[in-house]
Amino acid sequence: MYDVVIVGAGIIGTFIARELSRYKLKIAVLDKLNDVACATTKANSAIIHCGYDAKPGTLKAKLNVLGNPMFDSICEELDVHFKRVGSLVLAFNDEEMNTLNELYQRGIQNGLKNIYVVEKEQLKSLEPNLSDSAAGALYAPDCGIIGPFELAVALAENAVENGVELLLNTEVSAIEKNDELFKVQTTAGVIKARYIINCAGVHADHINNMVSKEWFKITPRRGQYFVLDKSAGDLVSKVIFQCPTKMGKGVLVLPTVHGNILVGPDSEDIEDKQNLETTMERLEHVRTAAMKSIQNIPFDKSITSFTGLRASAEKGDFIIEESNDVKGLINVAGIESPGLSASPAIAQYVVQLIKEINGGFAEKEDFNPHRKKVMRFIELGDKEKAELIKNDPSYGRIICRCELITEGEIVDAIHRKAGAATLDGVKRRVRPGMGRCQGGFCSPRVMEILARELNKDILEIVKDSRASKILTGITKEQ
Amino acid sequence: MYDVAVIGGGPAGLAAAIEARRNGIQNILVIERDRELGGILQQCIHNGFGLHIFKEELTGPEYAERFVNELNELGIEYKLDSMVLEITKDKKVHYVNSKDGFVSIQAKSIILAMGCRERTRGAIGVAGTRPAGVFTAGTAQRYLNMEGYMVGKKIVILGSGDIGLIMARRLTLEGAEVKIVLERMPYPGGLTRNIVQCLNDYNIPLKVSHTISSIKGKDRVEGVTIVQLDESGRIIPGSEQFMECDTLILSVGLIPENELSEKLEMRLDKVTKGPYVNEAMETSVSGIFACGNVVHVHDIVDYVTEESRIAGRNAAKYAKGELKTEGRLVETVPGNGISYIVPHTIRVNNIENKVDLLMRVRQVFHDVRMIIKADGEKIREIKKSHLLPGEMERVSLDIKALTCKNIAKLEVEICEGEE
Ligand SMILES: Cc1cc2nc3c(=O)[nH]c(=O)nc-3n(C[C@H](O)[C@H](O)[C@H](O)COP(=O)(O)OP(=O)(O)OC[C@H]3O[C@@H](n4cnc5c(N)ncnc54)[C@H](O)[C@@H]3O)c2cc1C
């Protein structure tokens, strides 16, 4: 029996789990997939927005504005990369300059102070590679970038360190409520709980409908991206938006925390909640649209492309509330952008909500907000590198030649709480395979390490999902 | 303090180190990041290495072994499992391994021999999902030949580079069904002998002017969409065809491994993507030499060995302060039909008796003349019945061709039709 069962181990589920682990509660986080952060949280723009975009008075506006300033301390506590690089929303004509001014006003109404409208003349000094046709911009220095899956992994690890149980490969298939208790049917058996927090992303309506009336519907909206090699990393230093127009929101060009460049996304309503395909036409659209902001984007340095699914609710705002007809079911749904930016505030909001419902929770005395520091070999100075290898020689063996990741870091990522068990799990945590060779060099080596550390046959090691087998057998000679 | 440090222990690094020793250098260090010497050759277990140099057909590991043995006989020092992280312009080399830790050494001269890397799915922009079962040919080769694992059962190969062709045969012999090899260009990328011996002999179809537009599959590859391309490389609408498979092997090109060269801010050639080099195989950073696939991708290892000997010999001279830097400079210029020429410049004073120009053509040519011009004037003409971008061409020029006049520019071009 659990006090709280959280369905979904994306950024929202893991954040809520970590915040609830401050209290004396028995908590489980369930996910149907074999790792945390494998759905929308692994495929988005990774921006910590400031909050001028959302309509004043909405939860989106409120929680985004509250969430943004919380990232410095949370990333410090959990040792996660976060950079406040600033953003520019570009306008290309007078009409768009008017829209910028509206955005500015909205930002002020939402409570922001540090935003500015800048004129054409100032643009090049802020971002030298901008297209000459940009007429002005809304400048927000507090906009940040982050590694969204790294944060979710860190939150999950910290939650587990503080007593939360992480149940992967556990798909919720039915929910019943009798008396005060939920009976949750899963692929890993029945789980009982007093509260359910539904953070199932694009499937949140599905979870809700298992026990409650159909309050809301989630539509997946697909967005596609290019990732460019680090050697293109100085293309832009800030997040470059385009002014929203009748034609849509425009595409972005932005740096990542690790020094790559992201270009995308487009926006397309689709039917299938599993559809993560990129398409030639859409990527071509992204390419042309992005060139409006920056003319000479080196698309020949593209190392991969990917797709994310926005979980869009009809009414356009986040849905964070206790179900009207099923007490104890708390829906955290429709968490599309700026869901990541708002996530720390969403977590606090949910904790507050459930505390009120329950009449408070007792705090743990020994809650530890910190995660064990992550050794990142390549970020160390020469002396520290030497020291680290002396203490643990596995940090002297480079496994990933592009990102210069050592065996020690990979082994650490496997053995941490909420650790990696797949090739992509290792990649999301410590980056081998993220570089320009996309794992060509390191995957045989990482698989060997995974098999050894997890005491598995290498043939069982998968790329990502449970059925994503990489090797199909042994050769005749072996 | 080393006289010569060699980065990379593949055929290029080995030949360069050995040659430096033969030229009187005692203090040499070869640094290799893999667990053994030999480079890419260790996974090329097929025949066909050494025809020029040893006049016999060796496998990759056999070819490598000859050089590894010689290296050992000469007592040249090497480090394995050691990754070079950085080289500085003042010739410090920083490397790491688990035994010695983080090490910095000083060298008088440095030879870059890091080989090349494979282009990936992202670099060629194939859309679709991202399931397991997509491999670059070299990675698949490593799984099969070095680790002993199979990578799939029903296979489509994209790209007709040599590694792809060799893997088509290898996978077939291992019992997999290689359904098709696709090539984007209107002609195959690999050597003709590989087309014959690896595809034709096993009835594996090759379709030129075809590529893949999208990959399907949630967990593992389930199939690919094949499209035909028109003369300018655009997809012909309506040509889409779905082919079921569980594995996609990419053999879509190799690029010099240039992290270290880029950090050194050395001049790179836009076409080869490797460093600019002169007749001594010296890069734009004085005292730093380069050879093998890190300069330009070779299809024949013998040429790698020969080129690397030049680098080794000159690095030795440099370390002894004997390399001539003064005197007349001749620039090589790829003319009509030629995509690049190595070396890029020639210091005439350093040439002993001849200089080899290595180059590739831009497209397939039949019955043409290769013309070498000195300052616009034809000095040599070679008849060629066929030229392929996949086969490197080599032209030896006698020193007299360079010294007879004060020439500044050496151009190679392809002339079609009769004179
Ligand atoms: C293209 C794109 C760009 C974006 N850019 C930004 C941005 O720049 N900044 C920003 O702030 N936000 C951005 N967002 C929004 C942000 O990514 C999301 O708000 C956030 O990731 C949502 O996290 P989540 O935890 O709600 O959902 P998810 O990460 O989707 O997690 C839901 C989890 O629930 C699990 N689940 C579902 N059904 C079940 C079941 N039956 N049983 C068990 N588990 C189940 C899933 O497996 C999944 O792991 C973007 C979104 C998209 C798509």
Ligand SMILES: Cc1cc2nc3c(=O)[nH]c(=O)nc-3n(C[C@H](O)[C@H](O)[C@H](O)COP(=O)(O)OP(=O)(O)OC[C@H]3O[C@@H](n4cnc5c(N)ncnc54)[C@H](O)[C@@H]3O)c2cc1C
């Ligand atoms: C699959 C394949 C099939 C071929 N088939 C034939 C054939 O049939 N016949 C033929 O004649 N030729 C063939 N060739 C061509 C020939 O073998 C290659 O061109 C040749 O091996 C290139 O040698 P290299 O030393 O430049 O590169 P490599 O062999 O790649 O060696 C480079 C070495 O440098 C090391 N290294 C790189 N970076 C670092 C660093 N930072 N620190 C330390 N070490 C580093 C690498 O680990 C590697 O061992 C083939 C090539 C390939 C790839």
